[in-house]
Amino acid sequence: MASLTYSPLDVEEKEIRLLELLPGRWTDPIACELNTVSLCGDPCYDALSYVWGNPKDTLPITVDGKPFQATTTVRSALRRLRSYQDSRTLWVDAICINQEDREEKTQQVMLMRHIYSSAKSVQVYLGEGPILDAIPLEEQATWNQPPQIHWHRDLTVLLMSAEQAHWTVVLPEGGIKDQSRIDAFFARQKDPEYDPAKLTVLEALRHNQAGALSIMNMLSNGRCLKECLHSDYSSPAWVGALDALNDLVSLPWWTRVWVLQEAILCMEEVTAIYGEIRAPLGLMEDSGSMLPKHHKRGFCCKAFWDDLPPRQKDILNRFATQMYGLEGIRDLWFNVKEDQLKMLTIFLQRTRGRKTTDVRDKIYGLLGLIHHLPNTLGLRPDYGRTAVQVYTDIAMRIIEDTDDLSILASHEHKDLSSGLPTWVPNWTSTGSNKKPNFDYPIKAFTSQFRAGLSKRWTAKLVDGYALEVTGLEVDTVSQLAMPLCRTQTDLNERFAEFEQIAGLTRDPFSSYKGNIPLFDAFWRTMLDDVVYMIDRENIEERIIFIRANQSDGLSFQVARAVWKGDPDNMLFLSPAGKPLSTKDIAYIANRVKDNFWLTHEDRVFFKTKKGYIGFGPPETRIGDRVCVILGSSIPLVLRPARAPKFPSFLGGTISRDSPCFTLVGYSYIHGIMDGEAILKYYEEKDSISQAFARILGKRDSLRKIYLL
Structure with a gap:
């Protein structure tokens, strides 16, 4: 039998293909027909959102009477969406776009914003889950239509006090639609005889999923998390519900880039399909994104949260993170009206943990979310x-x-063998292996410093690959500690190591660069000279930084004494001159510890040949250069690029004698964070030594360098 052939689409008419899913029983083969329509004619259809899965894992379906190899995910989704009696019109990209035609794919991807925003509904196929495997094939063969369990999203009004986070719930007039299921979940928790082991596997799974949806329903309606538990933490019904919740948030759909515009752009109904469950996607989004507001911002569930077993807390944290990952992007899309490039940059940073099959789609998959904004990029999928x-x-x-080089504050190390220049963010990377840094507020951190800020900076792309900048090599890394890992670190031991490298153990009263006490330089370096605060002005909490002051140095000394085990032998006084209580001392130590780890997880402490101390990326090596680049607010760790690593396509602009480096990452170097190195250079630039340095192109002169 001949394979499916596609007829050309008229680009000017914004033509697309729609899939007519023909009726059939559950176990019947999938049969479809393709029809070409123009978006200008406002066609009526539902759009499918799903994860492609393994492109080699396929099953046959029939399209226009011809065989078509659909991925197992597509086939499963179509089976769930098919009606026994009526045809259904869908848009499914894997079938409606000729995937072998690169030009058509480009044109259709450009229309996806229009396709999803015009759909009468979006059907989000999350996956099958464990239910189907628990139903015998013989029973499935009797189905005309598979079982469907519908959950609802109620229009609950939530009122919050600005002074103290407190939710007032105004219920809809008819009550919560799924209240009977929620009550049944509570009853199972309270029943001392309830034992899932006495149920069939199918019954136990359905109870667990009903419990998970009950928790979501409660949270989305503004109820407290603690109100979801009507027994103790070991209740089989409660534990089973959290297990089902964990299964749900572990599905790959939540981690993909394309699903953002598919779920956000639709102005109509968006329904999540998880096996036999059908629920508004907004129900899931709301519930997870609301969760942190109860135990972080308010006091309503703080004690309850603190007492949760670690595994249960981990599950709920993952749930909140996954749901807010979608809800947060939706809020940005709806509320923030920056120009296209600014919003694309924000979205790229916020979606670094999301995945695509084609790495170019990390960018192309976000274009539909910025199309309505001013100052068009003119960027099209290519x-x-x-x-x-x-x-x-x-x-x-x-x-x-x-108009700055803050983009160079990269959180991931890249080798030239990857093909990507090291100065270009790898948007497919979530950060280091030990700590995903894609959500770290790097811009808020770097904005506190002025190491290389200058009105005279320039940056130029050379040969389509290298970045030409103006920089000053300040020093070379000469001593290095091991990377920090919070779960494997004894702070007392590590700080003793840092003190030894810095020279404090040899002479605690010695001076540092600029004739400041070495200890002052040390404690400021341990904090990166900043302290963090939580900005709660908006519903979405965010981390902000302020520069450290002398009182933070005193707090560091208190914390250092605690880590050494010395506080029992010392007397600490408050600013009012009163002795600090044990509780106060513990609070200060924990605050300093949190501040330290926020900026130093998976970082390395090092010292340079001239005696500078600082922190850098985990890939820092002895011999790496500490450089200040005009236009970058923080110093960078660079590595000289050797001849064998030169890309073969670099043209004649850059010779093998040109100062070329790969970017290792950003750094904190005490004593050069506020422009001291550049200021010193300009003060000395008329001296004979600097004049000769510029003539000879020596490392300690301000010169053009190339980042590869």
Whole structure:
């Protein structure tokens, strides 16, 4: 039998193909027909959102009477969506777009914003879950239509006091639609005879899923988390519900880039399908994103949360993180009206943990979310360009738009063998292996410093790959500690190591650069000279930084004494001159510890040949250069690029004698964070030594360097 052939689409008419899913019983083969329509004619259809899965894992369906190899995910979704009696019109990208035609794929991807925003509904196929495997095939063969369990999203009004986080719930007039299921979940918790082991596997699974949806329903309606538990933490019904919740949030759909515009752009109903469960996606989103407001911002569930067993807390944290990952992007899309490039940059940073099959889609998959904003980028999906070209182009646009080099504060190390320039953010990376840094507020941190800020900075793309900047090599890394890992670190031992490297154990009263006490330089370095605060002005909490002051140095001394085990032998006084209580001392030590780990997880402490101390990325090596780049507010750790690592396509602009480096990452170096190195250079630039340095192009002169 001949394979499916696609007829061309009219780009000017915004033509797309729609899939007519023909009726059939549950076990019947899937049969469909394709029809070409114009979006200008407002066609009526439902759009499918799903995860492609393994492209090699396919099963046959029939399209226009011809065989088509659909991924198992697509086939399963179509089976769930099919009606026994009526045809259904769908848009499914894997079938409606000719995936072998690169130009058509480009044109259709450009229309996806229109496709999803015009759909009468979006059907989100999350996956099958464990239910189907628990139903015998013989029973499934009797189905005309598979079982469906519908949950609802109630229009509950939530009122919050600004002074103290407290929710007032105004219930809908008819009450909560799913209240009977919620009550049944509570009853199972309270029943001392309830034992899932005495149920069939199918009954136990359905109870667990009903419990998970009951928790979501409660939270989305503004109820407290503690109101969801009507027994103790070991209740089988409660534990089973959290297990089902964990299964749900572990599904790959929540981690993909494309699903953001698919779920957000639809102005109509968005329904999540999870096996036999159908529920508004907003019910799931609301419940998870509301959860932290109860135990972080308010006091209503703080004690309850603190007492939760670690595994249960982990599950609920993952749930909140996954749901807010979608809800947070939705809020940004709806409320923030920056220009296209600024919003694309924000979205790229917020979605670094999300995945795509094609790495170019890390950018292309977000374009639909910025289409309505001013100052058009003129960027269109082009699958004829390489990922290196796409990522490099966006990086240069960000540099030109932001008028600084903050983009170089990269959280991931890249080797030239990856093909991507090290100065270009790898948007497919979530950070280091030990700590996913994609959500770290790096811009808030770097904005506190002025190491290389200058009105005379320039950056130029050379040969489509290298970034030409002006920089000053300040020093070379000469001593290095091991990377920090919070779960494997004894702070007393590590700080003793840092004190030894810094020289404090040898002479605690010695001076540092600029004739300040070495200990002052040390404690400021241990805090990166900042302290963090939580800004709660808006519903979404955010971390902000302020520069440290002398009182923070006193707090550090208290914490250091605690880690050494010395506080029992010491007397600490408050600013009012009163002795600090044991509780106060413990609070100060924990606060300093949290501050330290926020900025230093998976970082390395080092010392340079000239005696500077600081922290850098975990890949820092002895011999790496500490550099200040004009336009970058923080110093960078760079590594000289050797001849064998030069990309073969670099043209004649850069010779093998040019000062070329790979970017290792950003750093904190005490004594050069506020422009001291650049200021010193300009003060000395008329001296004979600096004049000769510029003539000879020596490392301690301000010169053009190339980042590869």
